[in-house]
Amino acid sequence: MWAETAGPLSTNAHLSHIPTFLVNQDPVFAQIFEVVDDLPIDDTHCHLITDHDAITTPQKFLERISLAGFAVPSYFPPGVYAQWMKADEATKYDLDRKYGIQEKVKGITNHLSNSIFIKFLMKEMAQFLGCDPNLESVIDARNGQEGGYFAFVNRLFSDVNIQNIMLETGYTEGGGAEAIARFEEGILPCKSHRISRIETIHEDLFGLDVSFDDFEILYKERLTSALDGAGNFGKKSFGMKSYLLPYIGLIRPLYDRAPAKASWQALRSAFGTISSMGREEAAQVTKDVCRYTFTLALEECLKRDMPMQIHTGDGEAPGVILRNQDPFFLEEVVRFDRDNTMRMPKIIPLHAGYPSVGKAAWLSHVYPNCYFELSIMTPFVHQNLYQRYMQVMEAVPLSKILFASDAFHLPELYWLSGRWGKRYLAKALTDYVVGGSLSFEEAIEAARMILYKNNRSVYNLPPV
Ligand SMILES: [Zn+2]
Numbered sequence: 487m488w489a490e491t492a493g494p495l496s497t498n499a500h501l502s503h504i505p506t507f508l509v510n511q512d513p514v515f516a517q518i519f520e521v522v523d524d525l526p527i528d529d530t531h532c533h534l535i536t537d538h539d540a541i542t543t544p545q546k547f548l549e550r551i552s553l554a555g556f557a558v559p560s561y562f563p564p565g566v567y568a569q570w571m572k573a574d575e576a577t578k579y580d581l582d583r584k585y586g587i588q589e590k591v592k593g594i595t596n597h598l599s600n601s602i603f604i605k606f607l608m609k610e611m612a613q614f615l616g617c618d619p620n621l622e623s624v625i626d627a628r629n630g631q632e633g634g635y636f637a638f639v640n641r642l643f644s645d646v647n648i649q650n651i652m653l654e655t656g657y658t659e660g661g662g663a664e665a666i667a668r669f670e671e672g673i674l675p676c677k678s679h680r681i682s683r684i685e686t687i688h689e690d691l692f693g694l695d696v697s698f699d700d701f702e703i704l705y706k707e708r709l710t711s712a713l714d715g716a717g718n719f720g721k722k723s724f725g726m727k728s729y730l731l732p733y734i735g736l737i738r739p740l741y742d743r744a745p746a747k748a749s750w751q752a753l754r755s756a757f758g759t760i761s762s763m764g765r766e767e768a769a770q771v772t773k774d775v776c777r778y779t780f781t782l783a784l785e786e787c788l789k790r791d792m793p794m795q796i797h798t799g800d801g802e803a804p805g806v807i808l809r810n811q812d813p814f815f816l817e818e819v820v821r822f823d824r825d826n827t828m829r830m831p832k833i834i835p836l837h838a839g840y841p842s843v844g845k846a847a848w849l850s851h852v853y854p855n856c857y858f859e860l861s862i863m864t865p866f867v868h869q870n871l872y873q874r875y876m877q878v879m880e881a882v883p884l885s886k887i888l889f890a891s892d893a894f895h896l897p898e899l900y901w902l903s904g905r906w907g908k909r910y911l912a913k914a915l916t917d918y919v920v921g922g923s924l925s926f927e928e929a930i931e932a933a934r935m936i937l938y939k940n941n942r943s944v945y946n947l948p949p950v
Contacts, residue, residue: 502613504909514920519912522933526649527904528941531681531727531795531836531861531890533657535672535897536665540635542628544621548595548604550895553802553866555598558591560804606868607902614645614901636672639897643673646904649938651676652945654727654795655719656683657894663719679947681795682712682723684730684783692772695754698747705779709786724945725834726783727795730776732806733769736815737796739781739822746778765807784822784831793832793857793944794819798846800837800862800892813839813846820849820856830855832944837862837892843874847881857944858882860936861892865902871910879914884932888940911936 503523539550549555559567562585570581582588598604599621612619617627631638651673658665670678687708691701711717713726730737740746752771753760760768787794796816801808813835822829833856839846840863850858863874878887891903915929924932941947 503905512916515913515916518916518919518926518929518933519909521930522908522912522915522937524647525908525933526647526938527889527907528650528652528938529648529891529893529900529903530652530834530859530888530941530944531654531892532651532900533654533892533894534659534661534666535639535669535893535895535900536659536661537635537668538659539896542625544599544625545591545595547621547625547628547896548598549591551604551607551899552598552601553800553862554594556802556894557804558594561590562587603866603868607898610902610905611898636668639669639672640674642897642901643676646901646908648673648676648900648904650941650947651678651900652681652724652890652941653678654681654683656686656727656729658719659895666719679724679945680718680721681725681727682718683727684779685728687712688776688779692753695757698743698750701750702743706782709783713786713790713792723792724947725793725795726787727797727836728780728783729797730780731797731815732801732808732811733765734773734776735807735810735812736818737780738777738818739784739824740774740777741781741824743778745774749774749776749778765805769807780819784819788822788829788831791832791946793834795834795836795859798835798837799839799842811839811842813842813849816849816856817853820853832857834859834888834944836890838864838874838878840867840874843877844881847878850886851881851883857886857888857940859888859890860907861890861903864889864891865899865906868906869910871906872913875911875914876917879918879932884935885940887936888944889937908933908937 504519539547542550549558561567566581566585567587570578570585570587573581604621608621608624609619611624611628615624615627617623628638653666653670655666687705691704691708694701694704696704708717713723715722749772753775756763756771760771763771784794796819797811798813798816799811801811816833816835820830820833822831830853835846835849835856836859838858838860843863847858850856858878860875860878864871867874889907891900893899893903911933915924915932918924919926919929
């Protein structure tokens, strides 16, 4: 049941953003939500939206919006799924007979369509698009949006007032500089500041048959260019991101060049065989060179007072090793000890450490330089964001909580995170106001900090 006319609030623009019963049930919530819903959003961790999904199908939409669907190509031999996607009917038939692709994808997406996340999302999108709340109608309405795809993307951004994104460029679906620029232009007046991923540099250099000394020179050059020059697809960066944790687990900084050199040489000897190794064995080959490049990058971040985002929790199965993603495995890099001194660079463990939310919150509670970021959990745990936000705020200072979506593939993930993020943050803050822990003004200031102020200060962004 969605509000269409004015309820107990005088300004009814907000009522289209929430179910009526929430407003009627709790007048304090209604007051807090009215203010929070107007606030700007800075998204501290998110990805490129391309036009790949401008026209889609119900099955494709489910596949592209979920972490389980993300993995579909990995369930078949390399390249087979991409070939099937583009194939004519006859080739598709042959590939299906050999690999059972259609049936497997149907099985995965059928489970997805039966998640509360999708059922809830359909209601939200139907309300936004003005159509019936079922997958087919929503996809029809979405495909028929006037003004082109990026006009639709832009409407989604402005509906939840996203004013600034920290765009992590390590996942571009082959798009590169042009696709990134297209997206950044499409979301204007929302600003974009870029984050560079260490592994993007690895991808270009790890295949080179050069000495470790030469590799090190090239790596440092690329790092400096990504941070200060135009090395992040034509622009500078405001922070770095590392994807190391899911591969090796506990990250110990490595200052010693000797083990890094041995690892580099082992990688050279493994040319041609590494792609056929298991994921754990392959990760061991590059472990020390990756610890070394990570350490060099973190030193550069420290010098510039820039944060390092680190992939934690969540996980794009089946590629990553889920058990390695424990937030406590970041303690040594949060400390960043050298010569018996903790140097404490700004660390942002990503994805709320989900499902280990409490551990990520505790790490941030204990170490003053460790922040807390809300993505993936936002929006994927939907209505339970309320409980998760309570769990985060029980331990993490309000000044360290950063709003984020980790949006990928589909622009709806940006929008949904904003919509649900504001609603359930307002609901959690309401509990603190009703319980007497926060005054109304303190609750609103908490929302400002979480939704945008903390992001601007942690990255030292110029005033907006
Ligand atoms: Zn991400």
